[in-house]
Amino acid sequence: MSRILRINTREKTSSFEEAGGDYAGLGGRALTSRIIRNEVPPTCHPLSGDNKLVAAAGLLTGTIAANSGRISVGGKSPLTKGIKESNSGGVFSQKMAKLDILGLVLEDKPDEGADPAVIFIDKDSVKIEPAPELAGLGTYDSVDKLTQKYGSDAGIMVVGPAGENLLLGSSIQFTDPRGRPSRAAGRGGLGALMGSKKIKAVVVDDSGCKAPEMADKDAFRDAAKRWAKILTEHPVTGQGLPSYGTSILINIINEAGALPTKNFREGRFEFAQDISGEHMVELINERGGVAKEGCHPGCVIQCSQEFRDKEGKYVTSGFEYETVWAFGANTTIKDLDVISQMDRACDDIGLDTIEMGNTIAVAMEKGIVDWGDGPAALELLKRTGDPKDYLGRIIGNGAAFTGEALGVDRVPVVKRQALPAYDPRSVKGVGVTYATSTMGADHTAGYAVCQNILKVGGDIDPLCKGGNVDTSKALQIATAAVDSTGLCLFVAFAVLDTEDALEVVAQMISARFGIEFTPDDVSKAGTAVLKDELAFNEAAGITKAGDQLPEFFSKEKLPPHDTIWDYTIEELQQAKV
């Protein structure tokens, strides 16, 4: 697997090249970030033709390695104006890998007023076809039409109206194994980048393709077997996540006093039980939904689910903790049914749920919608799909933008990206990640919730400063490496707790490519990714002044622990490579 496919979206031309030279040996986030660093002018307007959208499969994607089917999508972020890698599940990446495409690069852009186009890739051809009939369609309807045209075996990467309308909170959605566009590269407004290039969807069909060749088949099989065992035997990846999905965290984080409630005013939500993973699974079982499923073939964690309404009708899948928190505790909406509709609306319009939950809370600060009013919040959210609805455009542009639009100065963002579901005052390790990540506020960039709360991979006091900077730094390096393999980030729970896990990952990479890859190389690879990203950001004008949380976290004590955010920018610099 070594090809890069470049598509000029203005000329409607395509070309393959070997992923050699500076791109040799890179996959996933390592590849997207290197291409962006090398090829995108850091100070360009993110929606200009100079920006590029890069989708990359990981080094292990397409193999039998468990949970190796994630995809990295990168570009200069329309939201943060810095580099961005947004990571998603779905079936797209494995099909890319089987088509022997490691990276897909969308370049240039058509003139204003051009029709949207669809890129179709199979083993014989690359076609770029006009698709005016898809303009403005939601992702669910788009996928229906694309499946009719291209068949149900295809994997689809698609933007909704939000991306087409160039909204900064827009996502890129990916289809799951049942063809639903419920998986999202949500963060950083990459949907707008794809929309600016007038690409409505990319469809990959791997019919007739084989899995990538292994340099050492036997060694790979042995390592992959041990790998699956490591994942299934760990209590988090083997039991917790499969049982209740990621929403198992609602009760855990609430108990820890760190579930951000009412736009980060409190750490406990009175109605946490109503939106908990335990309650969600109860409802799913009552209504004939699916309590556990994977986002791609080969997933052994199965943290996903299918959520249905009271009539037993499908609403959404990939209904994550972050989403439930964002539209739930953070807005004080306690009705899981409304929250599921909001998740569905985001998937369909093509919006980041974390960004939108924060944005609605910011709008609630100004009384645009009352706190806790689910139906009104859902209606507000749906306005984002109408390009002529200016409040909708404001909301769809995210929390920082909405704060500016409405004159709210209490806006939980870092580098303009909204905060995830862990209050940084009481989970300080993840707070350090929010502040210092190359991505803006991003829990997945260095998930110190492990050490702070779950006590996986260490035990660091979540309420005090000590140890959290070092922990975040180590995790940011490891995460950048994991994001380059195509492995799901959740493998980290098991990897951090299992002595030979990193060795096994290195063995798989070695056996796949016939090289000597060591656990030490994993860390080196992660550091190299972060250095690429920091270099891009610096040249784009993002400095350490942006490595800090908004001031209200340093001024308002968070109940119940009454902690504040107390790191200086200088202290936080130690978390950077």
Add this chain to the structure above:
Amino acid sequence: MSRILRINTREKTSSFEEAGGDYAGLGGRALTSRIIRNEVPPTCHPLSGDNKLVAAAGLLTGTIAANSGRISVGGKSPLTKGIKESNSGGVFSQKMAKLDILGLVLEDKPDEGADPAVIFIDKDSVKIEPAPELAGLGTYDSVDKLTQKYGSDAGIMVVGPAGENLLLGSSIQFTDPRGRPSRAAGRGGLGALMGSKKIKAVVVDDSGCKAPEMADKDAFRDAAKRWAKILTEHPVTGQGLPSYGTSILINIINEAGALPTKNFREGRFEFAQDISGEHMVELINERGGVAKEGCHPGCVIQCSQEFRDKEGKYVTSGFEYETVWAFGANTTIKDLDVISQMDRACDDIGLDTIEMGNTIAVAMEKGIVDWGDGPAALELLKRTGDPKDYLGRIIGNGAAFTGEALGVDRVPVVKRQALPAYDPRSVKGVGVTYATSTMGADHTAGYAVCQNILKVGGDIDPLCKGGNVDTSKALQIATAAVDSTGLCLFVAFAVLDTEDALEVVAQMISARFGIEFTPDDVSKAGTAVLKDELAFNEAAGITKAGDQLPEFFSKEKLPPHDTIWDYTIEELQQAKV
């Protein structure tokens, strides 16, 4: 003149202090920028209580020195997020000086929902009084009510609905000698900063106060006499500006091929004559307006005017070249009557005309209003006054914000502040200033139009790179010094061409304070101001990556000269101190 008056807008308390220590010897921009650098956390949210709004009289303000009544207003800019000094005419500054107040500092802010307040200052007292009756009023109506209450001798600093609604394009308006709020500290959204502190207006009444004492009365009088002569004898300050106002530049800059037309697409406007200063003066004379007047007592340049409608009714005053260009050539509106209504609307709602003209052009890029459609543009502009009109809020937040809201990537801003009325591709010296100023795009920060086009103070080719970086740097230093004296920037035309002018300015400062101030000290003072500003900006996260024009200036050739913008960021760094 040595007192600083601090007002805590939350506690409604005030206190005087001597302007000593680090603030000794500073006036105008030197004082606002030093206070902001010393006292405002650079990374604070501009609308949080941590930001401060500082208004400062110049070192010569309140004296008989011609054209010395300008005011500097500063803070962390809600628009650029960097330091800001916005300079205005009007009678406020001289009255401050006569009250022996050099600087006025508004601190902290009241809670959400507090009533607006009015600060009244006279020789006996400082009062901070609730003024709910002024909430949401335009500046003209506000001034009417304030004059009824406080008398017509007062000088008024006031925000309109735009400032109250915290819009990023909002101005602070000042009353002129006839009590009209037509003078603006327009740039950088400082109206929103004042609005965030819930101060609707500051009223200063200097009744019973004397002019400041001179250390050497005779020397001051002699120098001031020579100073007035220098200004009245120069062709620009003595004839050009008094005859046609600043709009004399319409034909000059159009002829030079540098009048930005249709959102910076061309350098000549087909209907330039219709909006020229010559035509404006014709209309004024026909309709019984006033063709020349000053913005403050003691002005000998008299570049202002009173513009009336076809029925002879007052529309606006202080109707400047930048405004006429912004709503005229840049939007291709050719009707001076509509343009005058747009100026009036901006003064009344409290908005920066340069920012709004650019913003409307950006909206025209998306067809929100058709190119050249004056009535529709005026209607769009007026929507900014309604806090519940979301398109109005978008427009009122300026060009960069509107570009993001509507998905336009061809947006002429630097550091989020919209470009003034000289195309940087064909007036490269002022382009260097736009790119490198601490203020964002700002012609007044280093007006190389002098050397490029007017051939005042030098002769530097406007179309080529050579010499323009050095010219801009020298002008930026000189301007920072001039902005600290309270002198009108237009004195520069005469100063640059008159051998003893700088010496005379130094003599006035020396005689005023009884110190030895030399022409060399002027340059040192200017450099010190810029160093304060650069230090603040760096700590706020504004780096050299922001010292550049949007990429379209480097890609699109500007007719008629077919020039492009061709400086690298590294080359531009040489323009900074």
